[in-house]
Amino acid sequence: MKRIEVDLEEQMVRAYEDDKLVHEFICVTGDDDHPTDKGTFKIFRKQHPYRSKTYDVPMDYAMFFTEDGKALHQYHGPAPLSLVRTLKTELTEWFGSHGCVRLEEDAARTLYEWAPMGTRVHVS
C-alpha cells in the first residue's frame, strides 16, 4: 500500500510503499496564518496542469487532499524551493504557503505519477 507522509517540522515529504521508503523530497508547507492541516487524508482529485482561481497562481501536478483545496503541488515561485524552505525554517514563517505542500518540479511530477487516487496523506 502506498502512502505519503508530510513532516511539518522537517519540511519533508516521504513516500512509502508497503512501509518501504521510495521517495523523499524537501517541501514548504503553510505559514502560521495558513497552517497545513494535520491529520490523515486521502487524495481525492488530481489534475495537471492546474491553476488556482482563488490565488490566481499555477499549482501544477496538483493532488488535493482537503475539502478546502489544500494540495501537494509544484512550487512556481521565482526562488529555488530549497532557499525558500531554509528561509521558512531558519528565519520566518512568512515564506510559508497558504496551506498547500509545495514541491520542486521534479518531485511534484514524480509524486504525481507515483501516487494513485485515494493514496493516504498523513500530515504531522
Added chain:
Amino acid sequence: MAIYSLKTFITKQGLAGLILLSLLALPFNPAQAGQPLKPGTEVFAVAPEKVVEISYRTADFWFLAHRWQVGDRFTLIFLKKGKPLPERCLAGDGFQTVLRQLTSLKLRQTPTPEQVKEILRLHPLSTWAELVIRDDSALEPFRAWMRPVADSSGEVWLHFLDATYRVNLDSQVLKLISGGCQTLGQGKSP
C-alpha cells in the same frame, strides 16, 4: 496582510532581510518546460463518489447529470437541438460506466506544440465538446474540451488550461451519452 507581514519582516530582520527579499525577486528559477507526464498517468481524476455534477455539451446536444449531494442518485437531463422538451431520467448502470471513465482520464500521449497547433487549426476549440465536472469540495469544477481522435477509437483529444493531451476514453462512453435515457437511465444497461 501580505504587505503588513512584509513590513514587519523587514523591520524585524533589518538590512539582511531586505537583501534577502531583493534576492528573492531575482529570476533564479526561470520557468522551464516541464517533462511530459508518463503515459498512463491521470491528467485529471476525481473520486467518483464525490462528483455532484457532470455536463457534456456540444453544439446540438447537452447532457447534464446532477445530484444535490453525494450519496443521492443522479438525475440525468438530455437536451437535443430540434427537440423542444428535454429527456429526463434517473441514472442507471450505464451511467456508472460513464462516471467511472470521465473521472479517470489517463494520458495516452502528449502531442508536440506543433501538433497541437495543427489540431487546433483544423478543429477550433469552438467545435469541441465542453466537459465540466463538479465535485462536492470547495474546488472550482474541472472544465475541459474534448474531441474524439479521428483515426482511433478509445481515444480523445482533451484540452484544458494551456494543455492538450491525447487520453484514453472507452469508445462506449460517447455512444452511451448520445443514447440518452435509453442507455444511461435506470433499468437500462449498456
